[in-house]
Amino acid sequence: MARNDIEDLQRRMAQLEDEREIRYLLGRYGHYIDLGHEDAWVGQWADNGAYDLVTVRRDGIGYDGAVRFEGKDQLYALVQDPAARNLFEGGSLHIQDVNLVVRIDGDDAYGHSYSIIMLRDGEEVQIRSAAMVRWTFRRIDGRWRITEKKQRKMADGSAFTDTPAVSAFDAAKPAA
Numbered sequence: 001m002a003r004n005d006i007e008d009l010q011r012r013m014a015q016l017e018d019e020r021e022i023r024y025l026l027g028r029y030g031h032y033i034d035l036g037h038e039d040a041w042v043g044q045w046a047d048n049g050a051y052d053l054v055t056v057r058r059d060g061i062g063y064d065g066a067v068r069f070e071g072k073d074q075l076y077a078l079v080q081d082p083a084a085r086n087l088f089e090g091g092s093l094h095i096q097d098v099n100l101v102v103r104i105d106g107d108d109a110y111g112h113s114y115s116i117i118m119l120r121d122g123e124e125v126q127i128r129s130a131a132m133v134r135w136t137f138r139r140i141d142g143r144w145r146i147t148e149k150k151q152r153k154m155a156d157g158s159a160f161t162d163t164p165a166v167s168a169f170d171a172a173k174p175a176a
C-alpha cells in the first residue's frame with residue numbers, strides 16, 4: 001500500500017470511530033434520562049452546553065414555546081424538575097438518533113436526527129413528542145460532548161436548512 005493510501009485509511013478509520021462514539025453518546029443520552037441518571041446525563045454536555053427547544057405544555061407538564069437551557073446548572077434544573085422527573089423516570093423512552101447523519105470536522109461535529117419520546121401510561125404507550133434535532137458536538141479532553149441540542153417540532157425544519165441533501169457518507173466527510 002502506498003503511504004497516501006495508508007493515511008487515507010487511518011483518517012477514515014478515525015472518522016468511523018468518532019462517529020461511533022457520537023452515536024453511543026446519543027444512545028446513552030436516552031438511557032440516562034429514562035433511568036434517572038441526572039449526573040451522567042449532564043456529564044455528556046460541555047460546560048457551556050445548551051438545549052434549545054420549542055415545545056408545548058401538556059397536562060400541565062412541560063414548557064410552552066421556545067425555551068433555552070444553558071450551562072450545566074440549567075441542564076440540572078431541567079432534569080431535576082419534579083414534574084419532568086415523575087413523567088420520565090422509569091416510564092419513558094427517549095430515542096435520539098433516528099435517521100442520524102453526522103458530519104465531523106476535526107474536534108467539532110454536527111448531526112441531524114429525529115427525536116421521539118414515548119411515555120408509558122399504565123399499559124398504554126403514547127408518543128409524547130416527535131421532533132427534528134440539530135446537534136453540535138466538540139471533542140473536549142479526548143471525549144465528545146454535546147455543545148448544543150436544537151430541537152424543533154415535527155415538520156418544522158425552518159432551523160435546519162443546512163441539512164445536507166447528499167448521502168450520509170458524503171455528509172459525514174470532512175470539509176475539503
